[in-house]
Amino acid sequence: MADKGVVYIALGEAAVSEQQASLKTLRQYHPDWKVYTFGSEMRIGQKSDFIPTAGQKEILRSMSRGLKVDLYNLSPFDETLYLDADTRVRGSLQCGFDYLEAGCELVIAPSSQQGEDWLWHVSEEERNQTEAEIGYKPLQLQAGVMWFRKCVSIEKLFTAWREEWSRYKGEDQGALLRAMKRAPVKIWLLSHEYVETIIQHQFGACRK
Amino acid sequence: MWIQLLTVKQIEEAGVRKTYYPGDWVDIGKQTARQWIASKEARTLESDIALAATDLPAAVEDIGIVVTGDSEKSRQMLAGVDGKIPIQYGRAEALYPRTMIWDPEVNLRAELVPVGLQLLKTWEIAIPQWEYSTLANGIGTPEEQAATEKAIRDLRVPVYDTRLIFVRQCENVKRLLDTWLNDKETGFDSRLAFLKALYQVKPFILALPCTWINPNYGG
Numbered sequence: 325m326a327d328k329g330v331v332y333i334a335l336g337e338a339a340v341s342e343q344q345a346s347l348k349t350l351r352q353y354h355p356d357w358k359v360y361t362f363g364s365e366m367r368i369g370q371k372s373d374f375i376p377t378a379g380q381k382e383i384l385r386s387m388s389r390g391l392k393v394d395l396y397n398l399s400p401f402d403e404t405l406y407l408d409a410d411t412r413v414r415g416s417l418q419c420g421f422d423y424l425e426a427g428c429e430l431v432i433a434p435s436s437q438q439g440e441d442w443l444w445h446v447s448e449e450e451r452n453q454t455e456a457e458i459g460y461k462p463l464q465l466q467a468g469v470m471w472f473r474k475c476v477s478i479e480k481l482f483t484a485w486r487e488e489w490s491r492y493k494g495e496d497q498g499a500l501l502r503a504m505k506r507a508p509v510k511i512w513l514l515s516h517e518y519v520e521t522i523i524q525h526q527f528g529a530c531r532k
Numbered sequence: 533m534w535i536q537l538l539t540v541k542q543i544e545e546a547g548v549r550k551t552y553y554p555g556d557w558v559d560i561g562k563q564t565a566r567q568w569i570a571s572k573e574a575r576t577l578e579s580d581i582a583l584a585a586t587d588l589p590a591a592v593e594d595i596g597i598v599v600t601g602d603s604e605k606s607r608q609m610l611a612g613v614d615g616k617i618p619i620q621y622g623r624a625e626a627l628y629p630r631t632m633i634w635d636p637e638v639n640l641r642a643e644l645v646p647v648g649l650q651l652l653k654t655w656e657i658a659i660p661q662w663e664y665s666t667l668a669n670g671i672g673t674p675e676e677q678a679a680t681e682k683a684i685r686d687l688r689v690p691v692y693d694t695r696l697i698f699v700r701q702c703e704n705v706k707r708l709l710d711t712w713l714n715d716k717e718t719g720f721d722s723r724l725a726f727l728k729a730l731y732q733v734k735p736f737i738l739a740l741p742c743t744w745i746n747p748n749y750g751g
Contacts, residue, residue: 419686427734434690438664438741459647463741508655508736515667518688
């Protein structure tokens, strides 16, 4: 049986606080699952005497995204559920692992941000370049919650994701779409609506 | 002559004015069609699919179109392409190394045809999603839903629009199409049958936005 577990990335006091809140909700449904958190040991100062500047927060956020696109190498598990630190678990997350065990390589849901909201959170330059390179506006995916298993295809996808992310740094979703133009994987799509019922996302909480 | 509108047009049909929107295909007189094409208010399918040939000079011979359904409309729309790009009418099959399978029941966004064919260099299948608000638990009969849930575990998943499929000629695609059609041809809901086949075969599939079928769908 594959070794499976949950991976978080939490850089900075706000993210660590969010991850701990997320973990608490995860434990309500999966008390025995293995969990690995990257960055929790990298606290900058103490909450009481250190207030990061906006610039420092941005650096932490960028570092966090940089770790995310390296998850393939960082995760100690054969099958990984990645959760953004600002998520709250509201139901069983076993379904994703079931799909992996059935032969899927990546289980993920489309983002609610499509159409006019497509990649609204990345720079205009990256957004335009992404569309130009791909040839259309691809389906935006919600990479804050995803299950993946270690295999050749996924390794290639993460390698491409890291390379694409390195072009602009910052957010990771545009880079994922560009990476998928180069590296196909066996995807099972969950619906955005379903994922929202099992995971609540506190978007922006880690930036406080 | 069939043309695809690029702007909103009001067209009189049997004495009644009807509004058509960008993306709609209309059958109008040749003179008007030529005027609208010249003023970039409309286009023909021929010019856009020809782009595929232009973009892929070394591999033109490896692409083709399979039209499921044999409507007069599709024959007219594809008249200019016939002879330049192979076209077959009939059952959904990957007849060419890179095949577009198209049911003329849906409008074709011709500008995306070359893009879809290009995607097959990376993916085995590229297919648009049905409208995002529709999930597998909202379509089909109770019996079809039960059979699908048994096959794919959970019906809270997006569904695909099986009326436009880009496929690469390979073993996974053959198995997927055979499995899907065997189910569909018994009268099973096409979209649910496709999900069942997808789960069974697990090809490299790329979900395209539902706007590939209708640019006016909400995002």
